[in-house]
Amino acid sequence: MSEENKPPASPPGGAEPPAPPPKTSPPAVAPPAPPASKPAPPPKIDLKAPVDCLPLKVLQEKFPQSVLEVSFHAGEATALLKKETLLEVCRHLKEDPALRMDFLSNLCGVDFPDREQRFEVVYHLFSLSKRHRINLKVRAADGEPVPTVTGLWRTANWHEREAFDLFGIPFEGHPDLRRILLTDEWQGHPLRKEYPVKGYDRDHIKLR
Numbered sequence: 001m002s003e004e005n006k007p008p009a010s011p012p013g014g015a016e017p018p019a020p021p022p023k024t025s026p027p028a029v030a031p032p033a034p035p036a037s038k039p040a041p042p043p044k045i046d047l048k049a050p051v052d053c054l055p056l057k058v059l060q061e062k063f064p065q066s067v068l069e070v071s072f073h074a075g076e077a078t079a080l081l082k083k084e085t086l087l088e089v090c091r092h093l094k095e096d097p098a099l100r101m102d103f104l105s106n107l108c109g110v111d112f113p114d115r116e117q118r119f120e121v122v123y124h125l126f127s128l129s130k131r132h133r134i135n136l137k138v139r140a141a142d143g144e145p146v147p148t149v150t151g152l153w154r155t156a157n158w159h160e161r162e163a164f165d166l167f168g169i170p171f172e173g174h175p176d177l178r179r180i181l182l183t184d185e186w187q188g189h190p191l192r193k194e195y196p197v198k199g200y201d202r203d204h205i206k207l208r
Contacts, residue, residue: 053077055099055125055134063089078122078135086138087147093125094152099132101125104149107159109167113193117141119169123149145172166191 049072056077059067066089069080081089093101106124117139126133140146148171149156160171161180168189171177179186187202188195 047074048072051075051077053132053134055093055101055132058096058099059089059093059134062092076133076135078137080137080139083138083140083146086136087149087152089136090123090125090149090152093134098130100127100130101132101134102153103128104153104155104159107149107156107163109163109169109191111167111191111193115139117144119144119167121146121163121169140169142168143170145170147171148173150174165189168192 051072056070056079059079060070063081063085066082066085067079068082071078071080090101093099103126104123105126106122108122110120110122112118112120119140119142120137121140123136124133125136138146146169148160150160150171150173157174157176158180160174161177163169164171164174164177165179165181166189178184182190188200190199
């Protein structure tokens with residue numbers, strides 16, 4: 001038999017030859033990702049929405065003639081009071097067992113030079129035990145005294161001195177009303193609107 005007509009040799013032991021590996025198709029290409037959608041706009045918040053405030057309700061019930069105006073901002077209530085009733089109202093807020101407004105966290109002045117009563121004094125009150133919060137405001141003309149609340153909250157001592165120093169607001173009955181940030185010989189009150197932004201040349205320290 002010629003070499004060309006010989007059958008292919010069987011592997012040793014008579015086993016069948018291994019089958020060729022199956023042909024595989026290339027992996028499918030993933031479709032492009034859809035464009036990212038714009039995030040939803042944040043919900044609109046009404047900063048002037050009224051809030052439930054027990055101290056304000058008490059003031060409106062017990063001192064209706066003292067509350068001249070009520071406003072809300074960022075979850076806080078503010079009551080504009082007649083200046084003459086400030087001490088009576090503050091004492092009630094502090095001593096009422098349901099309120100206990102025992103912490104004067106801040107007192108500051110605001111200048112509105114176009115108004116006849118150009119200054120507002122703002123009192124930020126908080127109850128450490130009841131967690132109540134309210135802001136009070138009174139208005140005063142230039143040079144018009146505002147009753148001191150140092151007899152109710154000792155922190156008012158330095159707060160009122162700061163308002164006197166920077167705005168020139170006098171506080172009647174204050175035990176030690178003098179400047180607290182500026183020197184005693186300083187002229188003017190820097191947080192008044194007519195005060196120059198860079199101050200006066202006479203107040204600058206000149207280095208030689």
